[in-house]
Amino acid sequence: MPEVFTYRNDSPSRITPEGTLAGLRVAVQPNLAVRGWPCDAGSRALSGYTALQDATVIARLVRAGAVLSGSSRMAELGFGLTGDTSARTVVDGHADVALITDTMGEVRLAAAGAGLFGLKPTYGLVSRHGLAGLVPSMESIGLAGADPGRIAETLAVMAGADPDDPSMPDDCTAGFSAVPPSGTGSLTAGVIEENLTRLDPEERLVFDVGVARLEAAGVAIQTVNLADYGLFQDVHHLIAAVEASSSAGKFDGVRYGHRSAVGKNWNDMYLNTRAESFGSLIKPFLFQGAYFQFERYAAFENACRLRGRLVRAVDDLLGQVDLIVLPTRRPASDPKRAATIQATYAAFALTLPASVTGHPALQVPNPGLAAAQDTGLQLIGRRLDDGRLLAIGQHLSFAAREGR
Amino acid sequence: MKYEAVIGLEIHVQLNAATKLFCDCPNRPGDAPNRNVCPVCLWLPGALPRLSQEALEKAVLGCLALNCTIQNESAFDQKVYYYPDLPKGYQLSQHHKPLARNGWVDIVGPDGGLKRLCIHHIHMEEDVAKLVHETEGRTPISLVDFNRAGTPLIEIVSEPDMHTPHDAMEYVKALRAQLRYTGSAECSLEQGTLRVDANISLRPVGTEVLNTKVEVKNMNSIHNVGDAIAYEIIRQTECLEKGEPIVLHTRLWDPERRVTAPMRAKFEGPCVPDPSVAPIVVTDVWLDAVRGRLPEMPARKSARFMETYGLEPDEAAAMSAERDLSEFFESVVERDLPPRKTAGWIASQLVPLLRERNRSVGQTHLTAERFAALLGALKKEIVNTQSAREILGQLLDSPDALEEIIQKGGHRQLSDTGDLETLVDRVLAAHPADVADYRSGNPKVLGFLMGQAMKASQGKANPKVLKALLAQRLG
Numbered sequence: 001m002p003e004v005f006t007y008r009n010d011s012p013s014r015i016t017p018e019g020t021l022a023g024l025r026v027a028v029q030p031n032l033a034v035r036g037w038p039c040d041a042g043s044r045a046l047s048g049y050t051a052l053q054d055a056t057v058i059a060r061l062v063r064a065g066a067v068l069s070g071s072s073r074m075a076e077l078g079f080g081l082t083g084d085t086s087a088r089t090v091v092d093g094h095a096d097v098a099l100i101t102d103t104m105g106e107v108r109l110a111a112a113g114a115g116l117f118g119l120k121p122t123y124g125l126v127s128r129h130g131l132a133g134l135v136p137s138m139e140s141i142g143l144a145g146a147d148p149g150r151i152a153e154t155l156a157v158m159a160g161a162d163p164d165d166p167s168m169p170d171d172c173t174a175g176f177s178a179v180p181p182s183g184t185g186s187l188t189a190g191v192i193e194e195n196l197t198r199l200d201p202e203e204r205l206v207f208d209v210g211v212a213r214l215e216a217a218g219v220a221i222q223t224v225n226l227a228d229y230g231l232f233q234d235v236h237h238l239i240a241a242v243e244a245s246s247s248a249g250k251f252d253g254v255r256y257g258h259r260s261a262v263g264k265n266w267n268d269m270y271l272n273t274r275a276e277s278f279g280s281l282i283k284p285f286l287f288q289g290a291y292f293q294f295e296r297y298a299a300f301e302n303a304c305r306l307r308g309r310l311v312r313a314v315d316d317l318l319g320q321v322d323l324i325v326l327p328t329r330r331p332a333s334d335p336k337r338a339a340t341i342q343a344t345y346a347a348f349a350l351t352l353p354a355s356v357t358g359h360p361a362l363q364v365p366n367p368g369l370a371a372a373q374d375t376g377l378q379l380i381g382r383r384l385d386d387g388r389l390l391a392i393g394q395h396l397s398f399a400a401r402e403g404r
Numbered sequence: 405m406k407y408e409a410v411i412g413l414e415i416h417v418q419l420n421a422a423t424k425l426f427c428d429c430p431n432r433p434g435d436a437p438n439r440n441v442c443p444v445c446l447w448l449p450g451a452l453p454r455l456s457q458e459a460l461e462k463a464v465l466g467c468l469a470l471n472c473t474i475q476n477e478s479a480f481d482q483k484v485y486y487y488p489d490l491p492k493g494y495q496l497s498q499h500h501k502p503l504a505r506n507g508w509v510d511i512v513g514p515d516g517g518l519k520r521l522c523i524h525h526i527h528m529e530e531d532v533a534k535l536v537h538e539t540e541g542r543t544p545i546s547l548v549d550f551n552r553a554g555t556p557l558i559e560i561v562s563e564p565d566m567h568t569p570h571d572a573m574e575y576v577k578a579l580r581a582q583l584r585y586t587g588s589a590e591c592s593l594e595q596g597t598l599r600v601d602a603n604i605s606l607r608p609v610g611t612e613v614l615n616t617k618v619e620v621k622n623m624n625s626i627h628n629v630g631d632a633i634a635y636e637i638i639r640q641t642e643c644l645e646k647g648e649p650i651v652l653h654t655r656l657w658d659p660e661r662r663v664t665a666p667m668r669a670k671f672e673g674p675c676v677p678d679p680s681v682a683p684i685v686v687t688d689v690w691l692d693a694v695r696g697r698l699p700e701m702p703a704r705k706s707a708r709f710m711e712t713y714g715l716e717p718d719e720a721a722a723m724s725a726e727r728d729l730s731e732f733f734e735s736v737v738e739r740d741l742p743p744r745k746t747a748g749w750i751a752s753q754l755v756p757l758l759r760e761r762n763r764s765v766g767q768t769h770l771t772a773e774r775f776a777a778l779l780g781a782l783k784k785e786i787v788n789t790q791s792a793r794e795i796l797g798q799l800l801d802s803p804d805a806l807e808e809i810i811q812k813g814g815h816r817q818l819s820d821t822g823d824l825e826t827l828v829d830r831v832l833a834a835h836p837a838d839v840a841d842y843r844s845g846n847p848k849v850l851g852f853l854m855g856q857a858m859k860a861s862q863g864k865a866n867p868k869v870l871k872a873l874l875a876q877r878l879g
Contacts, residue, residue: 033450041449052443055450128680132449137679165452167680242676246482249493250447254548266488266546293484293674300676 004085004092005070006030007038019065021157024150026066027089027098029074032141033130034058041132042074042083044258045251045277055130056165057099057141057158064157069095076282077134077248080344081106081335087114087144097145097154103135104236104344105328105351107142108363109335112328112376115365117393118144119151120351122383123358124172126155127162134247135240136167138355148362148393155386176386187392188220189379190321194229195350199327203375207327210366210377214325217395224317224324231306232352233345238292238303239356244282245289251277285341311357318359318382323389326350328363328376354380362389367400407606407644409637410614411572412564415579416557417589418531418597419462425530425556426453426496426681433534433552445554447492453480453681459528459556460684462588463503464694466558467526469582469701472507474691478527480681484673488548489532497529499675503558503684509582510703511574521575522563531555558589564603564614569630569637576600576626585701585727593625600629604636606644619654620664632657636664705730713743722751729755732765735772741779749779753796761800768800775799777806790863791815819866821873827865828873831857842878850874 007030017023028034031041033051040046054062062068072086078101087110089095100107102120111118120142133139141158143151159176161168191211199207215221253259253273260272278286292300317324327350329335335347345352354361364377381389421431427444443451464474479501482494507523533553537546560579566572580591580598591598605617620636623629635657640650655664700708702724709720709730723733733750737743754775758765778799782792787810798809810816818824831853832839842849854874858865 031449039449046449049449051450052448129452130450164454166454166682167452243679246484246494246676249484249486250449250491252486252488252493254488255446255491256448270486270488293676297674297676304677 004072004088004094006073007071009037009068009070017065017067019063020153021061022065024061024066024097024154025069025095026061026154027069027086027095028058028071029078029084029086029100030071031074031078031101031132032058032099033132034068034071037071039132040257041077043076043251043277043279043282045077045248045274046132046257048258049256051130053130056127056162058130060157061154066154066157072098075106076279077132077244078103078106078139079134079244079282079285080104080338080348081110081113082281082338082344084110084336086110087116087118090114090116090145096147096150097143100142100144101131101133101139102142102351102355103133103139103240104348104355106335107144108328108351108361108376108378109348111144111363112365112374113334113336113371114144115367115371115374116144116146116363117148117151117365117390117397118142118363119148119155119386119390120354120361121155121159121176121386122172122360124167124169125159125176125360125384125386127158127165127168129162129164135243136247137243138236138240138358140358148390148397152387152390152394155390159386171384176384186220187218187323188222188321189214189323189325190222190224190317191325192226192229192317193223194226195326196223203327203330206366206369206373206375207377209368210327210364210375211325213366213396213399214377214392217392217399219323219392221325222321224321226313226317228306228310228313229353231310232356233349235303235306235310236352236356237288237341237345238300239307241285241289242292242300243289245286245293248278248282248286253277281339281341281344288341307356310353314353314357314359314380315382318380322381323385323392324380326353326378326380328378331372331375350378354378359383360386360389362386362393364393364396367397405644406609407637407641408609409567409633410564410605410607410617411566411568411633412603412617413560413562413566413572413575414601414603415560415562415576416599416601417466417560417583417591419459419466419556419558419589420587420597421456421459421462421556423456423458424554425456425459425528426554429554431555433531433555435551437536437547437549437551439551441550441553445491446550453496453678455681455684456556461694461697462586463526463528463556463558464686464691465586465698466583466588467504467507468695468698469586469588470504470507470509470523470526470560470579472504472523472526474504474686475501477501477683477685478503479683480528480678481675482678483529483675487532488546489535489553491533491550491553494673495529495532496678496681497559497675498527500677501683502527507560509575509578511571511578513574514568514570519571521565521571521578524561524563526558526560529557529559531557564605569633572602572633573626573630576629581702581725585699587699587727593623593629596624602629602633602636604633604640605650606637606640616650616652618650618652620657621654621667622656622658624659628657628659631662632664635662639664699727702730709733709743713737713747715743715747719744719747719751722755723747726764728764728766732772732775736776736779739772739776741776746779753793757797757800769803770796770800774806781806781810785817785819785866786810787815788817788864788867791817814862815864817866818861818864819869821869824861824865824869824873825877827860828857828870828877831860832877839878850878853878 033055039051075082086098086100107118263269333347338344361380429440481499483497484494502525504526513519534549602620603617605615656667705724706720724730
């Protein structure tokens with residue numbers, strides 16, 4: 001098994017840190033800037049690149065007393081989870097919380113595969129400054145860990161307005177309060193019928209176990225309809241590919257990263273550099289994005305319109321119920337082994353909705369099941385309801401420990 | 405067949421904001437290479453753009469000066485192309501939702517009448533880096549200077565309303581005058597802070613079709629804009645007459661050879677909305693505040709000059725064309741000097757001297773106070789017109805006081821009748837034949853003798869007194 005870390009912090013401060021997160025060990029992925037650490041986002045396109053300054057979230061965590069344990073392995077440019085070791089940093093005891101960028105469900109699936117909690121925060125709640133990202137309109141720095149309470153404390157430090165990221169919506173700039181609302185009683189959760197019909201019997205069985213736990217905790221379950229449920233995948237795929245194609249345009253070998261040694265002129269240098277820089281999974285994704293950008297722009301515009309419709313539909317549902325419940329993963333497709341775009345999207349089918357709409361989503365493990373069997377329980381909340389989701393997770397976690 | 409040209413201009417104007425468009429780096433492209441750079445304008449991984457409020461305000465001022473409607477919401481797009489002068493593989497530009505639409509400027513047409521030329525829209529965008537190709541030596545190399553990368557521009561896209569090189573040149577002049585008035589931009593074609601791209605097509609006179617256009621770039625003066633368009637109209641006319649089709653492409657004006665020549669095919673990339681720059685939402689309150697910072701513009705000022713100071717239309721237009729000169733004019737007039745005479749002196753004496761020096765009045769030692777004092781000395785006949793012209797040049801170039809310049813240069817006018825009598829007698833004695841000629845009935849000789857006498861006084865004689873003396877002596 002490969003080493004968990006690509007970079008290990010051998011010189012953490014010896015002074016006992018102070019602050020709300022004193023001593024909390026945090027692992028990062030190498031797409032998040034920590035000054036002086038390699039920051040290659042798992043890609044040859046950034047090989048040898050060292051971060052010049054701390055990402056905003058890193059600066060805030062360190063100021064609050066957190067200790068950075070190291071940088072894990074990650075899929076190239078954070079697309080999927082192929083080769084990712086970030087959840088293992090927690091499972092193997094190297095870290096209390098792992099920061100995992102979530103673009104299509106990475107933090108939720110990484111956590112689900114490791115029996116952990118994994119939160120994708122509300123889009124815009126956490127600054128992206130210092131994140132070498134790929135899909136700016138969807139990516140969110142997520143948190144995985146065994147204890148939802150610690151995740152909540154960590155998020156409270158990370159969240160809130162940042163002058164270096166003016167894209168954060170105004171309603172997010174007030175920040176996040178970790179204080180959970182009292183209890184889970186009087187809450188209602190919606191189960192999407194159009195999702196249920198897509199689950200095979202075994203997945204359905206495991207999902208029902210999870211829903212029963214929610215019910216036991218006092219949450220009223222309701223079946224709801226989302227007629228456009230089938231659109232999430234295409235909308236995500238098209239928009240993410242187009243944005244990725246633009247974002248990856250900066251990897252030209254001029255200022256940093258790998259530069260091809262062959263080429264008659266700059267044009268050749270570009271072509272060879274980019275051909276050599278990207279791996280076999282990301283390259284076709286960038287091609288697809290370029291295709292829609294250059295040749296099928298109207299389809300991209302349609303996808304953007306549909307995205308708006310999906311956001312409104314989910315907002316409407318969250319007007320009827322307090323949260324939406326989905327399984328997190330499909331055991332038949334392992335995101336870590338996905339070698340094609342198709343296989344990647346198949347593995348992430350259940351986590352795409354919240355990435356498309358920007359709502360917060362929490363993966364909750366089912367401690368009663370073997371990891372291989374557990375499909376996880378995914379709670380999707382209203383914008384900025386991150387604290388409530390974590391409080392429910394905490395409640396379920398206590399209940400499980402007490403054997404209820 | 406007779407053809408008519410259809411001309412549209414795309415004009416890039418560099419805003420003179422203190423910083424770049426999306427970061428705090430100084431907006432000084434001319435500094436030592438790669439001095440003014442940061443993670444944002446180098447587009448290092450993890451950097452995010454932060455829109456400059458100052459650049460936005462200056463852009464809005466420019467749009468208002470060009471009579472555009474500011475859009476309630478505008479947004480940035482990523483204009484994709486790959487070239488080493490563009491650090492992120494796309495240029496942030498407002499393609500789908502520009503800052504402003506539907507503007508106009510008025511020009512004086514060839515018939516002397518006013519002609520309104522329309523602006524389709526104005527958008528903001530960032531400039532790209534500068535490439536320096538070193539082809540000397542064994543291995544040619546290309547260097548990239550990122551000082552200019554990310555500096556703020558507005559692009560002004562006209563309607564295809566123009567039909568002659570005259571229209572285009574006047575449009576650029578009118579637009580430049582309006583923009584300079586706002587103080588948002590320097591607008592120098594020579595220095596590249598205003599860059600004109602012309603789209604030119606031809607159509608049979610009397611039709612309304614828009615045919616395939618050719619884009620012409622690289623004109624670094626107003627005259628070059630006119631010449632390049634004139635050349636291109638002739639070139640395209642010859643093509644059509646020979647039966648050659650016009651192909652969409654870009655040509656460069658060669659100011660040495662005075663021709664346009666085709667350049668590399670330009671790659672037009674797609675434009676997708678940028679998710680990281682928040683949309684620009686303009687509120688009425690904010691817009692009113694910016695509008696309040698707009699100075700009185702030339703057309704209105706010209707009307708006021710006619711009304712308040714009794715200037716003729718052409719005098720008022722000349723006095724209001726440039727903001728600094730118009731303020732200089734008013735400041736002089738406020739010192740109790742006759743407005744029309746002041747305007748005349750500014751237009752006929754000061755402006756040519758400034759043009760010779762290639763400076764604006766603010767860049768010289770001349771102040772309204774010094775200029776008013778000079779006109780005062782002229783009025784009081786301390787100096788004559790000829791000396792005053794000479795003195796004006798010195799007031800521009802040296803900080804010396806007017807009194808000192810008059811003293812040192814011996815410019816004080818000779819009005820003393822006794823002194824001038826001696827001088828006149830000397831001149832008449834030296835030209836007996838001409839005196840005789842005059843006395844035998846040729847009045848034209850008086851002008852010659854007057855000139856000789858003025859010369860003898862080294863240009864300092866009071867002409868009125870001199871003339872009277874001459875007439876009297878020749879009697």
